[in-house]
Amino acid sequence: MKVNDALSGALLALLALVVLFAVKDYPTIPGQDIGPAAFPSLLAGLLLVCSAVLVVRGLQDRRAAWVSPGAWLRSPRHLLNVGLVVGGLALYVAASDTVGFIPLSLLILSALFLALDVRPLLVLPVALVATLVIHFVFYKLLRVPLPWGWLQGIAW
């Protein structure tokens, strides 16, 4: 997905302004000119200049469309792939404490395998083996407290 430089420049300028607004009430250190706001303001100022250059260049380039979707945005298959990756991760962030690592990992892997054309017969076995291997390495060997969630009763 290509966005015209003028548009991304405008977004970045907005970000710079938000930063400048956020730091304006930061306290100053008595007897010194440089407080916690100095460095971010300097950066935001530079960002503002750069995004202005980007906007000007984007406007000069008349051939460029405002937004030109890449090949994948027009293909439902590829769009689904991206949706599954982003959605799967978001789901993990939201639900890992209640549902647990193993069920969620199984779900994310199976869904992605199916979307990416792994042979249906292989989907569940491979998802299960991959999940259990990763769980074993991190939970048992490296002692990372991966959440059990629904499987709390049969935790091993």
Place this chain on the structure above:
Amino acid sequence: MPDLIHNALLAAQLVFQPQVLLVILASAVFGMAVGAIPGLTATMATALLVPITFFMDPIPAIAAIVTATAMAIFSGDIPGALLRIPGTPASAAYTDEAYAMTLKGRGHQALGAGLVFSAIGGLIGTAVLIVGAPALAEVALKFSSFEYFWLVVLGLSAAVFIGSANVVKALIMLILGLLVACVGLDNPAGYPRFTLGNAELMGGISLIPVMVGMFAVSEVLRFCVDTDPPLRMVQGRLSGVFEGIGATARRYKMGILRGSLFGTVIGIQPGAGADMASWLSYAMSKRFSREPEKFGTGHIEGIVESGAANNSALAGAWIPALVFGIPGDSITAIAIGVLYMKGLNPGPSLFLNNPQNIYAIFLVFILANLIMVPLGWAAIRLSANILRVPRNILMPVILVFCVVGSFAINNTVFGVLLMLVFGVAAFLLEENGFPVAPAILGLVLGSMLEETFVTSMIKADGDPLVFFERPISATLGVVTITVLLWPVGSALWRRWRLGRRDGRVPG
């Protein structure tokens, strides 16, 4: 001299332990595989290793990164020669050349040359690292905040100006990285910035989930949107890899040396790593060649020289990383994060207080480049199988691995959220021509830049000339300002000359 031997012995004790050697072997196999699989880069290998190294002692942790990246930079040549798709960007410069050799039935020679001269380049780069880093550390001991300030600015400007197709976009990414580094309590004033009232953000944005997101999740996304047809492999002979290698070495010995030294220098430059070294030295090899017309038709000379250059750049990048804490490329940017995590804060004092650790890192470099030859030979023989690895199974598994790795750093799901946000952002930004490497350098160097800036400003008490009072600081300052003004100056110069020429044309 007795010191050196003493330290070397201590270092050998640290490295020659079953556990460390096992880590080196395992990460070598891992790096070989990652490099050989198209779509998985050496930087991604590092990002995936970091969550694991988090649980290791300092020396094996660094050893894992050094070994895996050295292998991955070589094995990126394998799909380049056989599929015409570089396994890592560092092989891209001579992919067409190697593929042309495969079509002529000389693929085994291309890969053999890539392997042997990668190892030689890596060893020459290591030699420069061993000689150069301690000497530079001696000088660095005298540095104050002014010198460090200029060094960081110089490093960051080099990262923006060298090898970026679009300087404004590279600069924007650098600023974004620096702004992300501002988040949290960790600033000279100790004031919580941009925390949005979130307790997790007080401690700042942890580096590892960000890197896993930017270098691994974004690659998974890129694989998911790949609309290109599936890859097809050329069947070729893969035995006799070392055939005629001695003759090649004798014929192109100057090229090997030039490529290795040039690669090391490029590696030292912040922001320019193995990719850049490989492109530039391929071009240089063609320029100095006695038969430049053969380049691009399956001629081995360029492969020899830039194959050596990209591996020597890896070692070169560690010089500023170890001596100043300024990364030479994105891989060392991640490695610096690991060094800090392990309490081995990079800087000249590391050379003074823990020289055995530094020597151990040197030793690992030598070992890694030596085991590259047998392992690389095996990888070439097995390449048909490695390249047939089903990526539609691999990529989802990598994604779950990323989730667990990002979670493991602080044991909170917030790491996974960071990884997701930065992964998607890196993917979208790269689609629009914003390079990721400057952002990582900014993120790693942000606190150092602010700290040296604030300290120096307080010392200077409002007088900017103090930044130029000390001799080294003055030199660094002038060099930095020259680098910064160079693009503006050269653009004005070109416009002025064009203007004069146009002025002379009558009518």
